[in-house]
Amino acid sequence: MLTALLLFIWGYSFLKGKDIFSTYVTYYVIYDNVEGLNSSSPVTINGLPIGKVSKITLTPKGRLVVEIQVKTDFLISKSSIIEAYEPSPIGGKQIAIIPNMEDFTPAKSGDTLEGRLRAGLISRVSDQIAPIQERLQSTLAGADSLMMSLNKVLDDKNKENLAIALEQLTETMKHMNAASKTMNGMLANNEKNINNTLSNLNKTSDNFAKLSDSLAKLNAAKMVKDIENTLSSINTMMSELQSGKGTMGKLMKDENLYNNLSNASRELELLLQDVRLNPTRYINVSLFGKKNKPYVAPKENE
Numbered sequence: 001m002l003t004a005l006l007l008f009i010w011g012y013s014f015l016k017g018k019d020i021f022s023t024y025v026t027y028y029v030i031y032d033n034v035e036g037l038n039s040s041s042p043v044t045i046n047g048l049p050i051g052k053v054s055k056i057t058l059t060p061k062g063r064l065v066v067e068i069q070v071k072t073d074f075l076i077s078k079s080s081i082i083e084a085y086e087p088s089p090i091g092g093k094q095i096a097i098i099p100n101m102e103d104f105t106p107a108k109s110g111d112t113l114e115g116r117l118r119a120g121l122i123s124r125v126s127d128q129i130a131p132i133q134e135r136l137q138s139t140l141a142g143a144d145s146l147m148m149s150l151n152k153v154l155d156d157k158n159k160e161n162l163a164i165a166l167e168q169l170t171e172t173m174k175h176m177n178a179a180s181k182t183m184n185g186m187l188a189n190n191e192k193n194i195n196n197t198l199s200n201l202n203k204t205s206d207n208f209a210k211l212s213d214s215l216a217k218l219n220a221a222k223m224v225k226d227i228e229n230t231l232s233s234i235n236t237m238m239s240e241l242q243s244g245k246g247t248m249g250k251l252m253k254d255e256n257l258y259n260n261l262s263n264a265s266r267e268l269e270l271l272l273q274d275v276r277l278n279p280t281r282y283i284n285v286s287l288f289g290k291k292n293k294p295y296v297a298p299k300e301n302e
Contacts (some may be wrong), residue, residue: 028113037093051070085118
């Protein structure tokens with residue numbers, strides 16, 4: 001009878017998540033929401049089960065205190081994180097202990113450790129879908145407004161005009177297609193001439209290149225120097241002419257010489273005029289011994 005009573009107590013305690021024959025360490029974690037977490041939910045470290053949830057109680061402020069019992073020789077520090085998570089979309093929550101490997105201060109039985117909730121797959125998908133759903137609704141509303149505006153704008157007359165415009169556009173595309181075919185035919189027929197023209201252009205380009213090389217080989221500095229010397233000589237000659245030096249300079253600057261040349265030219269003109277008027281005075285061709293007339297200077301106006 002006693003044995004049966006002990007087995008009943010052990011079984012009841014096991015179903016409640018307690019093992020009366022094992023020594024467990026008890027920790028407490030406070031959460032705001034533990035939906036899906038039940039008593040006897042497993043507690044793991046790196047996926048290894050080391051205990052269970054033994055009790056969940058509600059505080060007067062509406063927060064939830066989760067009591068966990070673990071049995072392990074692994075050091076669980078006071079700064080470890082007790083995380084509630086969903087291992088699968090269809091399963092309930094479990095508890096995972098995330099130890100702080102840099103903290104060597106062990107947590108004692110009865111300590112309250114820091115808790116954290118990890119969003120499940122469905123929650124994460126829902127969080128990501130919610131903004132998309134809002135944007136989609138906004139887009140659909142905008143599209144609906146656009147369609148309503150189009151229906152208002154596209155009355156029967158505008159629809160008819162749009163149909164005419166599309167028909168004209170089709171005709172224009174046909175003409176462009178025909179023009180393209182004609183152009184292709186012209187290019188095909190004149191391909192030889194085009195090739196010859198391109199060949200001539202290449203030859204012309206080569207000739208220009210050769211001319212450029214020839215010009216580049218000329219001694220441009222010497223040419224410029226020779227031009228400067230020539231201009232300097234011309235400037236010197238012009239300066240001498242202006243100053244009356246040399247024969248040309250004297251002819252340009254000597255007024256007496258100019259006057260003498262002018263008088264001589266005048267006298268020569270008078271002499272030629274007298275010869276024209278009285279040739280017998282200078283050529284003796286008298287056959288009868290007639291005397292020549294004495295020279296009389298011609299008048300100025302003759």
